[in-house]
Amino acid sequence: MPPFAHIDCNNFYASCERVFNPSLIGRPVIVLSNNDGCAIARSNEAKALGVKMGEPAFKIKELIEEHNIAVFSANFELYGDMSNRVMTILSGFSPSQEIYSIDECFLDLEGINVDLRAYGLEMKQKVEKWTHIPVSIGIGPTKALAKTATRVAKKFTPQTGGVHFIDTDEKRIKALKWLQIEDVWGIGRQYTKKLTAMNIRNAYQFVNLSDEWVKTHLTIAGLRLKHDLQGIPTLQLDEVKNKKSIATTRTFDEMIENKADIRERVSTFAVKCAEKLRKQKTCCNAIQVFITTNYFREDLPQYSNSVTIKLPFATNSSIELAEYATMGLDRIFREGFKYKKAGVFVMDFTPEDNQQLNIFENRNTKHIPLMKAIDRVNSRYSKDLIRLATQAPGRTWRMRQEKLSKHYTTDINEIITLKLK
DNA sequence: TCTGGGGTCCTAGGACCC
DNA sequence: TCTGGGGTCCTAGGACCC
Numbered sequence: 001m002p003p004f005a006h007i008d009c010n011n012f013y014a015s016c017e018r019v020f021n022p023s024l025i026g027r028p029v030i031v032l033s034n035n036d037g038c039a040i041a042r043s044n045e046a047k048a049l050g051v052k053m054g055e056p057a058f059k060i061k062e063l064i065e066e067h068n069i070a071v072f073s074a075n076f077e078l079y080g081d082m083s084n085r086v087m088t089i090l091s092g093f094s095p096s097q098e099i100y101s102i103d104e105c106f107l108d109l110e111g112i113n114v115d116l117r118a119y120g121l122e123m124k125q126k127v128e129k130w131t132h133i134p135v136s137i138g139i140g141p142t143k144a145l146a147k148t149a150t151r152v153a154k155k156f157t158p159q160t161g162g163v164h165f166i167d168t169d170e171k172r173i174k175a176l177k178w179l180q181i182e183d184v185w186g187i188g189r190q191y192t193k194k195l196t197a198m199n200i201r202n203a204y205q206f207v208n209l210s211d212e213w214v215k216t217h218l219t220i221a222g223l224r225l226k227h228d229l230q231g232i233p234t235l236q237l238d239e240v241k242n243k244k245s246i247a248t249t250r251t252f253d254e255m256i257e258n259k260a261d262i263r264e265r266v267s268t269f270a271v272k273c274a275e276k277l278r279k280q281k282t283c284c285n286a287i288q289v290f291i292t293t294n295y296f297r298e299d300l301p302q303y304s305n306s307v308t309i310k311l312p313f314a315t316n317s318s319i320e321l322a323e324y325a326t327m328g329l330d331r332i333f334r335e336g337f338k339y340k341k342a343g344v345f346v347m348d349f350t351p352e353d354n355q356q357l358n359i360f361e362n363r364n365t366k367h368i369p370l371m372k373a374i375d376r377v378n379s380r381y382s383k384d385l386i387r388l389a390t391q392a393p394g395r396t397w398r399m400r401q402e403k404l405s406k407h408y409t410t411d412i413n414e415i416i417t418l419k420l421k
Numbered sequence: 422t423c424t425g426g427g428g429t430c431c432t433a434g435g436a437c438c439c
Numbered sequence: 440t441c442t443g444g445g446g447t448c449c450t451a452g453g454a455c456c457c
Contacts, residue, residue: 012457033425040425040457056424074425101428101457188455219431221455247427254422296424308450343426400423 002110002233003139003167005120006146007090007127009083010134010154012103013041016082017072019132020408020416028069032057035253035400036073073401081409085131093123098237106143108237120163140166143235144228147185148175148203172231176204186225191218203229242349243280248272249343253400255294256339262291263326267390269344270325274318277346278375281353283314284346287321289328294340305332314350317367318374321346322388 009015013031018024028045032038038056039046049067051060057071064071083102091097096108109116120137127135136157138149145166152175153164166172182192184203194217200206207229215223227234248269256262266289277284292304307328315321325344374386406414 035423035425037423037425054425058423061423076426104457186455190454219454221430243428245428249426251425294424340424345427 004146009103014043179203245347270321277316285348288345
């Protein structure tokens with residue numbers, strides 16, 4: 001039985017803000033999504049005040065003022081950099097690591113012949129000492145049980161010290177009986193509805209359902225989870241995560257009717273996707289564009305649509321992808337609607353150095369050095385110094401980010417300075 | 422006034438083929 | 440006029456994750 005460790009950063013984005021602003025410790029902190037739309041991270045204090053995940057900022061305005069909640073616009077550059085630091089430290093504790101998300105990873109602890117709880121405490125101390133990001137750690141015989149253990153570690157920190165090890169069947173059953181059904185990994189809103197209707201309220205009752213029932217109603221994915229929670233190792237550590245799609249999507253800060261304005265944005269989304277592709281040295285073979293009206297406004301006519309275009313050749317050229325994205329928009333755009341959101345996806349990747357020459361479509365090979373030059377200039381000077389004409393030079397549209405913290409770790413001009421008396 | 426963004430996987434059903 | 444069975448591939452949509 002290979003034990004797994006699961007490491008989860010506590011309230012990650014809020015904790016990142018605290019690292020560089022220690023006066024926030026003890027204060028409620030929330031981080032807002034793009035356009036300062038809704039709360040996407042809350043410190044424990046903010047959770048205790050009742051701020052819900054995903055809650056729109058305008059609905060909690062009074063609560064923010066009343067309790068002096070510290071509010072930040074999302075600073076993903078900072079969070080990404082802090083994440084790398086945490087993950088690098090943890091990678092030193094095992095030869096096999098799966099980076100599951102920006103703030104979580106799994107480690108394979110097979111063959112590590114030490115007291116594993118003590119080992120977990122060592123990881124926790126090292127990460128906290130070197131990054132000041134607090135973490136919770138769960139260890140168990142399967143990935144799903146390690147994740148369950150992390151919840152126990154976090155919920156009962158005074159007793160667990162932030163590290164919990166499910167090393168006996170007794171502890172496994174105790175944890176499963178405690179874990180509410182809606183908190184089980186892989187059980188979302190729809191499945192919770194289905195299961196509570198059958199009076200299944202915790203993970204222990206869930207694992208006692210028959211395999212057949214689970215497979216029929218929760219698909220094969222639900223069955224794998226069930227086995228993993230029973231202690232039968234089913235989910236594997238996934239060390240190499242090759243992306244299968246890349247997206248750039250935005251909600252607009254206002255509703256837009258004008259096609260030319262939407263075209264500017266869609267064109268920019270395509271350019272961003274192309275940049276992400278070049279960064280990971282792949283090309284895409286398909287591009288998808290979608291637009292949608294504001295589905296919160298039931299008083300307005302609604303319309304949404306998407307289109308996927310197969311490309312005649314693999315590319316990561318900003319110019320080509322912007323062209324195809326614009327073509328896609330032409331196919332789905334309808335006059336007379338107020339649009340609120342749009343996005344571009346690219347998928348079906350092939351490695352950059354492995355493009356098959358297509359004899360029917362003559363790919364403009366001049367784009368390759370051109371894109372390299374643009375990337376160099378933009379990374380050296382300002383992020384969007386060179387743009388395509390379709391991206392509306394000068395008349396840039398900005399995200400609302402009124403509470404943005406500095407890029408403490410990734411921009412030399414914003415590095416923290418200390419004054420010594 | 423104001424409601425995020427970026428991902429994965431699975432299944433059912435249609436198109437097409439022999 | 441009637442109208443099989445089995446296979447594959449693709450896509451849209453729905454569920455989930457952080």
